Amino acid sequence: MIDRSDLPPRRVGSYTLVRRLGEGGMGIVYLAHDDQGGLVALKVMRPELAGREDFRRRFEQEAAAARRVARFCTAPVLDAGIDGDQAYIVTEYVEGPDLSSVVDAQGPLTGANLEALAVGVATALTAIHEAGVVHRDLKPSNILLGPTGPRVIDFGIARVADPDATRSAAVVGTPAYMSPEQVNGGSVTAASDVFSWAGVVIYAATGRPPFGTGGMPEVLYRVVNHVPGLDGVDERIRPLVERALDKDPERRPAAQELLDWLLGRGQATAVEAVRAVSDAWTPLLTSVHVGGASRWHRLWVPLAAAVLSAAATAGVFLAITRPWTASEQIPGGSSAAAAESVTATVTATVTATVTAPAARSAVSASPPKPAVKATPGTEAAAGDVRVINPWDQSVPLHVQIDSLVRQGDRVKLQWTIRNDGSGDQYVIVSKLMGNADRAEKVNLIPSGVEFPSFPLWEKGKCVCSGWNTDTSIQAGESVRLHAVFRTVPKDARTVDVDLLNLGLYRNMLITRK
Missing domain, CATH: 1.10.510.10 (Transferase(Phosphotransferase) domain 1)
Incomplete structure (x- = not known):
């Protein structure tokens, strides 16, 4: 038999209270039935608040914002209102303890x-x-x-x-x-x-x-x-x-x-x-x-x-x-489940393997890790690739890791892509960097770490280079790109630099500013 001694004397809004679930400094939470008989959690706010005009205004604004929150790992807000002297918020009922x-x-x-x-x-x-x-x-x-x-x-x-x-x-x-x-x-x-x-x-x-x-x-x-x-x-x-x-x-x-x-x-x-x-x-x-x-x-x-x-x-x-997937992992932190779509894109854009021993094509096997550290700015930190432009012509590119510098708790990577072709041939940057409008998928792989470090995001924006859909590299020209990382371990001396379709550059030395 349900003990109703701790329930309010009436329903709240259109909800029928079943029993009390708990109480906190902001109000009391009840298990309740909605109009269809489904279970919900209903929180009744402190009664002294509902009579305040400033509270009612704030309550309506914040409740509306809370209802916009997606359901991912939350108990979503289903309803909210003020019934007489009681303000209440209704959420999905989650069966389980805190x-x-x-x-x-x-x-x-x-x-x-x-x-x-x-x-x-x-x-x-x-x-x-x-x-x-x-x-x-x-x-x-x-x-x-x-x-x-x-x-x-x-x-x-x-x-x-x-x-x-x-x-x-x-x-x-x-x-x-x-x-x-x-x-x-x-x-x-x-x-x-x-x-x-x-x-x-x-x-x-x-x-x-x-x-x-x-x-x-x-x-x-x-x-x-x-x-x-x-x-x-x-x-x-x-x-x-x-x-x-x-x-x-x-x-x-x-x-x-x-x-x-x-x-x-x-x-x-x-x-x-x-x-x-x-x-x-x-x-x-x-x-x-x-x-x-x-x-x-x-x-x-x-x-x-x-x-x-x-x-x-x-x-x-x-x-x-490791990434939470049952799939086998492939270089650069991508799962084998995604390999098919990656390969389909790369097949249409990359036609030759990287010639430098420190790098690779996105569709070729990773070469053995060199025994020595590769210093950014040297020949060991560079490679050559060929890509297909919009007119199905092969365009040679030279890729250079310019710098990899630790700045406090961050590591800044800079690299240059040079178009070594002739005529009006050009390369669309997004094709090289995973069909994105920013370099957010470039990653660093510290030695001995099983997951890569991706560029830092601040205020919803990647701290990395971006481009428009029409950004190109004209023949004989070059473009320098950058990305800033925060999750590289402080004791990491070298990392593998995965530039996606431009290759994997192994054992790059991190220098200090």
Whole structure:
């Protein structure tokens, strides 16, 4: 029998309340039925807010923005409204506990489930930010662990619940997962969510908040002034977590960069990420008794130790250890599943192999790695290719890696393409760089690392060369291109430079500015 003693005396909007799911500082969440009898989660905001005109205005704006967020690894907002003195938001109901409950009961996540969590939350943030929304309060209790993986909830709710812009920023958010700029009352942007993402990953991996526990002033002081506790974080994901926790929001990767790094490919799509998370996530229904009472909570944990043991024995590595695909990998970080489409494009554009020993054609096998480091700007960092122009004529190109320079936490690559043909022959740049309008798919492959580094993205734009559809290289002319990378390990001395259809240039030495 359902206990209705904690329910409001009436329906909310067109929704029939079933039972209370939980309560937070912003309101109470109920399980409810919609008009068709389907289950939804309905959050009723604090009643004192609904009577304020400024709140109603902000509520309508933020709720409309939240409804634009794509469904990728989120509990999408289905409806929102104000019914009398009650403002409410309706989201898809996710059957599963929150991350905090799971870690408290079962301990930290490990292996594929930890990696799936990192990818899933990054995917959700990508969708949230693309809709122009900032979460502002990403924390373990706002991440539900459903049967197919993590789902982020309550995005944009912190801003809705705090319409008074003069209030302290420390009030909006959870201290242990807030960014330094939130603590200091600065602008809260998508970069703040990335900081919180790193804190959530640390908690999931270790069972501890990134800046410890204690009173609010103490924790907030550590957020602004101390380094986070990273002991116990998987070494494969630790470098990305460290970058996301940079005190300077301008130096943190964007959510899309998190995805690219974790999945090992440039401009990884949300569809790819969701499929990867679903494939890697291992749920199990288990019951945990709470406080000696007769209530039982359902927790999703690894299906069986035998299954995980078999997977480990078979050498299954998911998430950040390799792109999440069952396909065999091909040079440059592309999967064999994509090889057919790549080959089809390359067959129409490249007709001769690279003559220099340090490079390759995109359709030829990679040559043995040279024993010595190749210094950018030398003959060893150059190669020759031939391409087909729009009139089916063969055009010779000379490709030179000009420089590969470390500048702080970034590495800048510059290369030159020279048209060695004659007459009016020319080459369309996009044909050489993977039919893109920017060089975002060029990548660096550090020695001993299983996934490439792709160009940095800032404010939604690739920090790399771009061109128009009519950009060409006239006979006898050359063009210099560039790309900036942030995810190259600090101890990397050499990398392979994959210029796509222009070849793979191996063992390039990274110099310092």
